[in-house]
Amino acid sequence: MLVIFDCDGVLVDTEPVSNQAFAAALVPHGLHWSVAESMRRLMGRSLASCIAIVEQELGRKLPDDFAERLQAGTFQAFRDLPIAPVAGVPAMLDALKARSIDFCVASSGAVHKMQLTLGLTGLWPYFEGRVFSASMVARGKPHPDLFLHAAASLGVEPRRCVVVEDAIPGVQAGRAAGMRVLAYAGAPYADRAGLEAAGGQPFDDMRELPLLLLA
Numbered sequence: 001m002l003v004i005f006d007c008d009g010v011l012v013d014t015e016p017v018s019n020q021a022f023a024a025a026l027v028p029h030g031l032h033w034s035v036a037e038s039m040r041r042l043m044g045r046s047l048a049s050c051i052a053i054v055e056q057e058l059g060r061k062l063p064d065d066f067a068e069r070l071q072a073g074t075f076q077a078f079r080d081l082p083i084a085p086v087a088g089v090p091a092m093l094d095a096l097k098a099r100s101i102d103f104c105v106a107s108s109g110a111v112h113k114m115q116l117t118l119g120l121t122g123l124w125p126y127f128e129g130r131v132f133s134a135s136m137v138a139r140g141k142p143h144p145d146l147f148l149h150a151a152a153s154l155g156v157e158p159r160r161c162v163v164v165e166d167a168i169p170g171v172q173a174g175r176a177a178g179m180r181v182l183a184y185a186g187a188p189y190a191d192r193a194g195l196e197a198a199g200g201q202p203f204d205d206m207r208e209l210p211l212l213l214l215a
Contacts, residue, residue, distance in 0.1 A: 002156040003096065003213065004147055004174075006044070007107035009166040010184055012117045013086050014078065015043060021074040022050070025066070031058060039189055044167025046108040046140040047071070075116055085121045087186070088206030093126050095210045104130035106150040108140050108170075130154070142169040144177035151177070162213055166190065168198045175199040182212055 009015040019038040026033055031054065033041070042050040047067055055061055096103055104127065107114055111133045118124040132150040134140035151161050163174030166184045168191065174181035175198065183200025185192040192202050203212055 001101055001213065002151060002154055002161045003101060003103040004150050004161055004163045005103060005105045006165045006170050007105050007109055007114050007117065009187060010164055011086060011089055011105065011123055012121050013084050014117055015039065017077050017081065017083065018074055019043065021077055022070065025070045025073065026054065029058065029062060044108060044141055044169040046134040049140055078117060078120060082120055083117060085123055086206060089123065092206045092209050099210060101213065104132060104150055104154060106132040106146050108134045110135055142172035142176065144173050147174055147177040147179060164209065165200060168194050171195055171198040171200040182209065
């Protein structure tokens with residue numbers, strides 16, 4: 001078995017911070033989204049996909065340096081807070097290691113973003129050398145490419161993989177890859193009904209995960 005974790009909102013508690021930064025960055029360009037609206041429209045997607053959605057909404061291109069400025073501001077916010085692991089994650093990862101259950105991370109975010117967030121939260125040693133990004137494949141979530149790439153890279157058949165996600169595009173990607181999907185719905189902003197409708201099996205506590213994997 002291979003467990004494939006999403007990163008933001010699953011391993012590290014970054015989604016509210018990221019979406020607050022994104023919503024704030026859009027205001028000077030005439031788009032006034034709340035943090036909740038940013039999450040609803042963008043959560044779980046690659047930065048390139050998010051920018052494409054925003055540009056379609058605006059009906060025009062954003063400045064060439066928008067992504068660079070957004071990432072710089074978001075990364076500084078991660079350092080200033082600081083961010084923390086999702087509740088129960090370190091103990092859960094230790095439990096998986098104790099049971100010799102293999103795992104990796106596959107995120108819409110860039111590798112350098114994961115290095116930062118996993119590093120700030122003390123989780124990087126669990127995943128070093130087993131990190132996969134949407135930048136490595138042609139299509140990001142909700143397409144299955146990223147999860148299939150992670151599984152192939154580690155020599156595991158899709159049917160023997162379990163995806164852990166918190167966003168509807170990620171659940172859709174896992175299901176499209178032919179994988180079982182456990183949908184973390186423990187965050188206050190979680191769309192439990194949407195995750196379940198997309199094909200995920202909702203759960204609320206990361207400490208439940210080792211037993212759920214064996215169910």
